Amino acid sequence: MFSSRIVSLVCNRVKTSLSVGHQSIFQVRTATKRAGGSRTHMKDSAGRRLGPKKHEGESVEVGEIIMRQRGTKWYPGENAGIGKDHTIFALEPGFVRYYLDPFHPKRKFIGVVLREGDKLPYPHFDPRKRRFGRFLIKKPEAAEAELEFQSRKESQTLPELLKGAEERQQKREARLFELKEQLSQFIELESEELKNLAAGRLLQIDRFLRGGKSQEDARFHTTYNHLYDLKLQLRRNEISQEQHDNLSSQYKSLAESVDSNIMFDAFFDLCAYKTPETIKSNQEAAIAELDKLVIPNQPRTKELKEQVFAILKSQDNCFTLSQQLALKRKYLKPVLPEVDGLVLDKPDKKAVAITKINYDTRRIETVYRPKEAFLP
Amino acid sequence: MSVSKGVWSKFVKRSPTLALRNKALRTALLSPDLPSGPVSLKSKASKRKYQSIEGLDQIYPLAYEVLEKRSEDIYSKIESLDKNSPTYAEQKEELEIAAEKFNPEVVYMAEYMKNSLDRTQPVFRHYLKKTWEGYSKMLLMQRLETLAVIPDTLPTLEPKVEVKLKFPHNNQDRWIEPGTLLSSNVTKMPPSLEVIEFKESTGDLYTVLMVDPDTPDLAQDSYSTTLLWGVKDVKLSNTDSMIDAKKLMQNEDCEFVEYLPPVCEKNTGKHRIAFWVFRQDGPLENAPKGLRREFFKIRQFVEDNKLTPVGAHVIRTLWDRNTENVRKMYGLPEGRVFTRERVPYLKN
Amino acid sequence: MFGAARTVQKSGANLQFVRTKRIRAGLDPVAQRVVTQLSVISANRKMPKMLKLSKEDFVKHVTVMRAWGVVRKEKKQAEEAQLKQQYESIKEANEDLKHVSQKLFEAANKLEIGKRFPLELRVPTEYPSRSGWFYDYTPRKL
Numbered sequence: 091m092f093s094s095r096i097v098s099l100v101c102n103r104v105k106t107s108l109s110v111g112h113q114s115i116f117q118v119r120t121a122t123k124r125a126g127g128s129r130t131h132m133k134d135s136a137g138r139r140l141g142p143k144k145h146e147g148e149s150v151e152v153g154e155i156i157m158r159q160r161g162t163k164w165y166p167g168e169n170a171g172i173g174k175d176h177t178i179f180a181l182e183p184g185f186v187r188y189y190l191d192p193f194h195p196k197r198k199f200i201g202v203v204l205r206e207g208d209k210l211p212y213p214h215f216d217p218r219k220r221r222f223g224r225f226l227i228k229k230p231e232a233a234e235a236e237l238e239f240q241s242r243k244e245s246q247t248l249p250e251l252l253k254g255a256e257e258r259q260q261k262r263e264a265r266l267f268e269l270k271e272q273l274s275q276f277i278e279l280e281s282e283e284l285k286n287l288a289a290g291r292l293l294q295i296d297r298f299l300r301g302g303k304s305q306e307d308a309r310f311h312t313t314y315n316h317l318y319d320l321k322l323q324l325r326r327n328e329i330s331q332e333q334h335d336n337l338s339s340q341y342k343s344l345a346e347s348v349d350s351n352i353m354f355d356a357f358f359d360l361c362a363y364k365t366p367e368t369i370k371s372n373q374e375a376a377i378a379e380l381d382k383l384v385i386p387n388q389p390r391t392k393e394l395k396e397q398v399f400a401i402l403k404s405q406d407n408c409f410t411l412s413q414q415l416a417l418k419r420k421y422l423k424p425v426l427p428e429v430d431g432l433v434l435d436k437p438d439k440k441a442v443a444i445t446k447i448n449y450d451t452r453r454i455e456t457v458y459r460p461k462e463a464f465l466p
Numbered sequence: 467m468s469v470s471k472g473v474w475s476k477f478v479k480r481s482p483t484l485a486l487r488n489k490a491l492r493t494a495l496l497s498p499d500l501p502s503g504p505v506s507l508k509s510k511a512s513k514r515k516y517q518s519i520e521g522l523d524q525i526y527p528l529a530y531e532v533l534e535k536r537s538e539d540i541y542s543k544i545e546s547l548d549k550n551s552p553t554y555a556e557q558k559e560e561l562e563i564a565a566e567k568f569n570p571e572v573v574y575m576a577e578y579m580k581n582s583l584d585r586t587q588p589v590f591r592h593y594l595k596k597t598w599e600g601y602s603k604m605l606l607m608q609r610l611e612t613l614a615v616i617p618d619t620l621p622t623l624e625p626k627v628e629v630k631l632k633f634p635h636n637n638q639d640r641w642i643e644p645g646t647l648l649s650s651n652v653t654k655m656p657p658s659l660e661v662i663e664f665k666e667s668t669g670d671l672y673t674v675l676m677v678d679p680d681t682p683d684l685a686q687d688s689y690s691t692t693l694l695w696g697v698k699d700v701k702l703s704n705t706d707s708m709i710d711a712k713k714l715m716q717n718e719d720c721e722f723v724e725y726l727p728p729v730c731e732k733n734t735g736k737h738r739i740a741f742w743v744f745r746q747d748g749p750l751e752n753a754p755k756g757l758r759r760e761f762f763k764i765r766q767f768v769e770d771n772k773l774t775p776v777g778a779h780v781i782r783t784l785w786d787r788n789t790e791n792v793r794k795m796y797g798l799p800e801g802r803v804f805t806r807e808r809v810p811y812l813k814n
Numbered sequence: 815m816f817g818a819a820r821t822v823q824k825s826g827a828n829l830q831f832v833r834t835k836r837i838r839a840g841l842d843p844v845a846q847r848v849v850t851q852l853s854v855i856s857a858n859r860k861m862p863k864m865l866k867l868s869k870e871d872f873v874k875h876v877t878v879m880r881a882w883g884v885v886r887k888e889k890k891q892a893e894e895a896q897l898k899q900q901y902e903s904i905k906e907a908n909e910d911l912k913h914v915s916q917k918l919f920e921a922a923n924k925l926e927i928g929k930r931f932p933l934e935l936r937v938p939t940e941y942p943s944r945s946g947w948f949y950d951y952t953p954r955k956l
Contacts, residue, residue, distance in 0.1 A: 152810035183811045204812070215621035218614060220689055222682050223808035224733060233803040237732055248787075301637030311634065314711045318655065326797035449514060494870045504868035518871055526874050529881030536884060568880050574873045 146188050147206075150180040156200050167191065167201030168210055182221055266293050272360050277351040287341065288348050291316070292360070299354055313345050356414065361405040369408045376407045377417075384421045387429050389462035398422055426463045434458040468496045469527040472534045473541055474569050483584035486571045495570045498523040506578075533568045540565040559666065562588045585704040588666070595664040598628045606778065609645035615740045615780050618679045619691065619764050628662040629743050629777035634711070647736065647782045650789045656695065656725035658710035661702055661743055661777060671746040673698045673753075673773055674709060677764055678728050680737040682804070687813050693762035694739065696723030698750040722753045729793050730785045731801040739781050744773035 144156045157164050157178040166172040167189065169182040180186075184202040189210040191199055201210045204221055212219065227233045240248065270289035279285045291312055298308035317338050324334040353363045364372070380401060383394065398421055401407065402414045409417065426432050434441050441458040448455050468475060475496070477485065486492040490505045504516045544561045547554060566572050566589035575583060576593035583590040603625055610616050616623055630641045635652040642648070661672060676695035683690040697720050700709050714720055730737045742764070752770040768775070785801070793801060841849065867875060912919040 152808075215617050217618045217679075221812075222684070222687050222689060223813075224682070224804040225809070225813075226684060227803045227805060236803045236806065239806075297637040302639070303637070310712060314715065315634075315655075322795055322797070491870065495873060500868075500870060504870060506869035516868060519865070519867070519875065522871065522874055522878070525878050529878040532881040532885060533877065568877065568884075570873050570877045573876060574869065577873070578869055 144186045146186060148186050149184070150186055150202060151183045152181065153179055155179050156186055156202075163198070164188075164200050165194070165197045167199030168212065169202040169204075170200050182223075262293065265296070266290065269293055269296070269360070273352070276360065276362055277348065284344060287344055291345060291348055292352065296354060296358055299358060305353065309345070309349055313342070316341055353408075355405050355408060356411045357403075359405075361408075364406075364408060372407050373409065373413075376401050376404070376409075380417065380421050387426055387432070389426075389432075390422070390465060392466045395422060395466060422465055424465050425459070428457065428459075432460065432463045434460055467498075468493075469498060469530045470496055470534060471531070473538050473565075474534050474571070479541075480566075481584065481587055483587060484566060484569065484572055484589070486574060491574070492571065495574060498527050530570065537565045537569065555666070559588045563592045565589075567592070585662070585707075586666075591664050591666075591704070594628075594662065598662075598664070602628060606644050609780055610778060613645060613738050613780055613782070615679075615738055615778065618738075619677055619740050620742065620768065620775055621765075623775055623778055625778070626745075626776040627664065627743065628660075629741065629779045630660040630662070631657055631741060631779045631781070633657045642779075642781060644780050645782065647784060649786050650727065650729065650783060650792045653727045653739075653781075653783060654792050654795065655727075656711070656714075657741075658708060659741065659743070659779075660707050661709065662707055663702070663704060666704065668703045669701050670703070671698075671749065672700045672702055672709070673744040673746055673750060673771070674700070675742045675744070675764065675767070676725075677740050677742070677762060678737050679740065680735065681760070682731070682734050683761075690760070691762045691764055693723055693757065693759045693764075694728060695725045696721070696753065696757060698722050698753050699746070722750075722755050723757050723759065726759065726796060727792050728783045729789050729796075729798060729801060730783055731804065732785045733804040733806050734785065736782045736784050739783060741779040741781075742775055743777040743779075744768065744771075745776045747772055747774075 138158075138160075140158045140160065142157050144150055144154065150156065155177055156170065159176050159178070162172070162176050164178055166178050167187075169180065169184065171179050171181045173179065178200050180202045182202055182204060184204045185206050185208075187201045187203055187208075187210040189199050189201060191197065191211045193211075193214075199210070203210060204219055208219070227236055266289050269292045270285055273279070273285060273289055273292070277288070279288060294312040294315065295305075295308045298311055299305065303311070320329075320334055320338050320341070323329050324331065329337070349363070351363050352360055355361045380398060383397060383401075384390075398418075402409055402417055435458075437443060437458050438460070440461055442461070442464070444457045444459060445454055446457070447453075473480065486495065488505070490502055494500050494502070494505050499522075500518055503513050504518075507513050507516060540561050544558055544565070547557055547561075551557070566587075569589075572589055572593075576590060580594070580597065583594060585591055585594070606625060606629075607623075610623065632639055632641050633648070633652050634655050634657070659674060663670070674695070674697040675693065677691050677693055679689060679691045681690050681692045697709060697714070700713065700717075700720050702709070728737055728739050750771050750773075752767075767773075789801065793799070840846065908919065908923070911922060
């Protein structure tokens with residue numbers, strides 16, 4: 091019944107719109123003028139001047155028309171292009187060649203070769219013959235002007251890019267300064283120069299670590315980059331071979347002393363270096379302490395929470411961020427499981443109502459939890 | 467209760483890397499149903515909501531049994547192969563693939579753990595090759611052909627290995643897709659390459675050439691090829707497939723032509739930088755240290771050294787505002803400047 | 815549910831040439847809304863959703879499909895081998911016959927153009943029918 095009502099409604103609407111839209115079908119127009127004649131001549135047009143404009147071997151410049159045609163009687167081959175009316179024109183200056191290509195046995199091609207004696211098609215696996223076609227700008231002022239030239243897009247984006255680069259550089263310098271200040275807590279270096287080198291090294295390692303490299307890889311690549319710079323200096327003859335060797339051995343020893351004293355923690359802050367074995371034993375001890383500290387399914391206090399966080403973030407334990415997260419999930423659950431004493435039978439003033447779907451009964455259930463079930 | 471009663475749960479003759487390392491996943495794949503729920507689903511809600519396929523728990527053990535039985539037959543066929551036949555290694559690899567191809571654990575790893583597969587196992591190499599052929603290989607060939615790296619550098623290529631490329635320009639590692647336009651800042655340091663072999667490989671020697679076929683040659687009004695980087699006699703295997711700074715630092719003789727970044731001159735267009743990876747028959751003899759870079763004849767070089775091209779990669783670079791800095795860094799003279807427009811007629 | 819029709823009918827039975835606002839193509843908005851609502855409750859929308867499998871179940875599903883493929887392939891190969899064997903033995907028998915008696919061989923392999931299956935022959939099947947012969951059959955009277 092319901093659907094029949096809808097259908098009738100639709101029909102009514104459709105009828106209405108038809109009757110309104112097509113009133114003119116009731117008007118009749120009779121013919122008042124004779125229809126046109128049936129003569130078939132007078133259809134001829136002037137010749138379209140088709141055909142080759144350049145013949146085999148003739149020289150052409152870029153853009154010159156080689157052939158006008160209807161349809162692709164000829165296809166564009168090497169260094170030739172085709173227009174929207176299938177006109178074939180030269181893309182490179184050279185000499186016109188009409189040829190067949192065994193790759194397309196049913197087609198005829200027109201191409202342009204760069205040297206007069208060349209034949210088309212070129213051997214398939216040979217390097218292409220290309221024309222450079224530019225002049226060297228010899229006048230220094232003109233060359234300078236050409237180098238200075240900026241496209242519209244470049245001139246629009248360049249200031250923004252430079253600003254971004256400047257900001258990044260400033261941030262880097264600030265971080266470098268910070269690292270240099272903190273450096274003296276962990277390692278004694280005599281000269282200012284060595285301090286700068288060490289701080290630069292730490293900055294690089296920091297960047298690599300933030301990019302996702304392991305500590306070992308970060309250290310290796312930092313050393314490698316510095317040694318590569320020294321090698322380039324040698325290549326530029328800025329330093330002698332002897333100086334180069336000295337500098338690289340000096341950097342290597344510095345790197346060793348820095349690496350054996352300083353490392354980064356999970357938050358990219360400096361901390362004293364610990365061997366993997368120490369870290370492992372520290373972590374085991376920390377987990378044992380956590381086990382002792384946190385009793386399962388018992389209400390947690392604020393102090394307990396802070397203690398756990400202190401253990402997780404301690405620089406002695408060197409937990410990685412993912413380890414910290416996993417431990418936090420294990421020891422500081424946001425909501426404790428529904429065990430006796432942590433579920434209320436009736437709604438209370440301070441209780442929190444949690445609605446959830448029971449997939450077995452397909453019903454929504456409400457559970458009342460006391461404040462103690464949650465993390466303070 | 468495990469559905470496996472045969473070879474697929476025995477690791478005396480088979481490699482332990484053919485088994486899933488995650489215990490929960492392994493039990494899920496080796497039991498008819500999902501005893502501890504869907505392990506691969508992450509959130510608790512979706513785990514609770516999830517419903518397995520009806521009847522799968524009844525049919526899966528049967529299917530497993532059928533496939534395991536066939537695998538057992540193939541393994542016994544491998545044992546009966548003639549070890550002195552010249553095609554023994556080939557036949558054995560083929561049969562080993564057939565024996566493990568349908569093992570659910572292997573299928574799982576090949577589908578979802580592509581980055582940590584043990585490439586010494588033929589079956590994993592088979593799956594890796596299939597994924598490579600499905601996309602990366604086709605993409606590479608398309609880029610090489612449309613950019614005319616073939617035939618401008620070498621006549622043609624039938625890729626046998628996957629070549630991955632990355633530059634250490636910033637602190638992140640990212641593989642570069644063939645044909646990408648890179649700035650001079652990115653290419654200023656030597657890149658790292660990964661050469662992934664799909665055949666069994668233990669210590670094959672490889673050569674890598676980095677060439678720029680778009681260096682202007684004013685005398686001929688054409689282009690010439692420049693050798694930018696040459697590395698030879700790099701030992702790679704299925705387990706160790708990287709050509710990077712670490713490896714080159716350990717074996718300094720490998721680098722026979724030192725790295726020179728592509729420094730394009732103004733108005734010379736986009737330069738294609740082709741990386742060619744070759745397999746060597748033996749140590750390379752006709753590649754002296756400090757080979758001349760300019761007017762490098764790559765075809766001649768390949769012929770002289772009897773190299774087999776097995777893989778390639780291509781990037782593109784352009785003159786930019788940083789190019790002059792890179793030139794200074796490498797102690798090169800200032801770059802030339804050419805006219806912006808190409809002349810529409812022949813110069814001579 | 816749908817609300818009253820908003821527009822008043824513009825023309826009834828009187829068909830006059832009146833300048834009115836151009837009516838756009840298609841139905842008017844109310845009718846269009848009804849059509850949309852009808853299409854929502856139509857049968858096309860009641861397609862079951864795509865199965866979303868967990869990774870383990872997907873691999874299990876693939877395993878089952880592959881095992882089924884293997885079993886079917888083997889069965890088909892066995893059938894083909896059997897057919898081949900049958901063909902070989904027919905060929906062998908014919909060769910034998912050819913050696914024994916050319917005349918009999920030719921008679922056995924005579925081309926019988928125009929000869930059809932006898933109408934009374936039962937259609938050859940691989941198994942006998944379940945119900946056997948239908949004895950009480952009486953042809954329908956026309």
